[in-house]
Amino acid sequence: MSIEISNVSKRFGSFVALDDVSVSIPSGQLTALLGPSGGGKSTLLRIIAGLEQADSGSVRIEGVDATGLPPQKRNVGFVFQHYAAFKHMSVRRNVAFGLEIRRRPKAEIRERVDELLRLVHLEQFGDRLPAQLSGGQRQRMALARALAVEPTVLLLDEPFGALDAKVRKELRDWLRRLHDEVHVTTVFVTHDQEEALEVADEIVVINDGRIEQIGTPDELYDAPANDFVMRFLGPVTQLGDQLVRPHDLVIHTGDPEPGAVTGQVSRITRIGFEIRVEVTTGDQVVVVTLTRTRFRALDIEEGRRCGSGWRPRRSLTRCASVEEARCRSRHAVTTPSGR
Numbered sequence: 313m314s315i316e317i318s319n320v321s322k323r324f325g326s327f328v329a330l331d332d333v334s335v336s337i338p339s340g341q342l343t344a345l346l347g348p349s350g351g352g353k354s355t356l357l358r359i360i361a362g363l364e365q366a367d368s369g370s371v372r373i374e375g376v377d378a379t380g381l382p383p384q385k386r387n388v389g390f391v392f393q394h395y396a397a398f399k400h401m402s403v404r405r406n407v408a409f410g411l412e413i414r415r416r417p418k419a420e421i422r423e424r425v426d427e428l429l430r431l432v433h434l435e436q437f438g439d440r441l442p443a444q445l446s447g448g449q450r451q452r453m454a455l456a457r458a459l460a461v462e463p464t465v466l467l468l469d470e471p472f473g474a475l476d477a478k479v480r481k482e483l484r485d486w487l488r489r490l491h492d493e494v495h496v497t498t499v500f501v502t503h504d505q506e507e508a509l510e511v512a513d514e515i516v517v518i519n520d521g522r523i524e525q526i527g528t529p530d531e532l533y534d535a536p537a538n539d540f541v542m543r544f545l546g547p548v549t550q551l552g553d554q555l556v557r558p559h560d561l562v563i564h565t566g567d568p569e570p571g572a573v574t575g576q577v578s579r580i581t582r583i584g585f586e587i588r589v590e591v592t593t594g595d596q597v598v599v600v601t602l603t604r605t606r607f608r609a610l611d612i613e614e615g616r617r618c619g620s621g622w623r624p625r626r627s628l629t630r631c632a633s634v635e636e637a638r639c640r641s642r643h644a645v646t647t648p649s650g651r
């Protein structure tokens with residue numbers, strides 16, 4: 313394991329920001345700290361970096377007890393949402409900075425900076441000032457600068473948070489490819505579940521100063537440990553007393569299964585290639601998402617009574633394992649053809 317966080321707690325006054333948090337972050341992986349605003353993600357990242365001290369607990373980095381070490385002795389690189397570049401220095405000098413203060417030979421610095429600028433696709437921009445770069449280019453420069461000193465661990469706090477959605481998406485693809493190339497152990501904070509699911513090898517879900525679940529994107533999505541994780545990772549709908557994913561439900565127009573729940577199609581919305589169907593049953597509105605093909609085959613429309621009803625064949629909540637989640641992941645909702 314590259315980073316071992318054991319029983320870390322942190323208070324700000326009487327407010328508990330982290331409550332007895334333990335997590336092991338494997339070497340060479342891209343790990344996301346994911347959770348809602350104020351959950352404690354940045355505090356944990358800052359404790360790993362040494363920018364904040366835990367009240368109790370320990371942090372080991374590559375087997376070394378880093379709990380009492382200052383940031384500069386931890387060999388970590390970090391990038392924040394608003395990267396503070398040296399405004400009067402060229403991109404090239406910004407990237408070289410860490411190497412220059414370490415008094416590395418000039419030829420070595422030149423070579424390393426060239427390599428890094430290539431890696432972050434900024435080789436054309438080495439002589440510009442940071443102000444002459446776009447936001448996305450500036451964050452790429454920040455990453456090159458953090459990587460220059462060959463950190464053991466790279467810590468990214470919402471590195472693309474200040475950028476618009478399109479650039480964010482481009483940069484997250486780019487970060488994944490960059491990581492596949494350099495394999496440095498990377499921990500990045502995000503509150504965007506799509507970003508974490510798309511980029512990370514492993515996700516640590518943090519809420520209210522505690523860890524809710526740790527797992528691969530598939531494990532978290534398919535086998536959430538609790539309702540919080542399930543709701544946070546994607547759309548959900550309530551079916552009776554169960555929380556399910558709308559795309560795990562299907563509507564049948566055939567004969568109802570025994571004990572099926574009666575429903576009526578109350579709203580149909582087209583969202584890209586998906587159709588979102590709301591079915592009202594008693595005081596509950598259940599959302600079902602269907603493909604266009606499936607929707608056309610069903611021939612349903614708003615206001616139509618669903619006859620004797622619909623119900624799930626199987627349930628999916630709080631699965632113990634990915635295997636269990638997979639085998640339980642299709643639900644049937646039957647809407648008999650009561651036209």
Ligand SMILES: Nc1ncnc2c1ncn2[C@@H]1O[C@H](COP(=O)(O)OP(=O)(O)OP(=O)(O)O)[C@@H](O)[C@H]1O
Nearest residue numbers: 324327329347348349350351352353354355356503
């Ligand atoms: N220096 C501080 N003094 C007082 N309270 C703080 C301090 N730093 C953080 N907090 C509080 O601790 C809690 C956790 O903050 P943290 O920044 O770790 O959350 P986060 O999950 O990273 O949220 P966000 O996504 O909004 O950055 C918040 O309620 C925050 O207000």
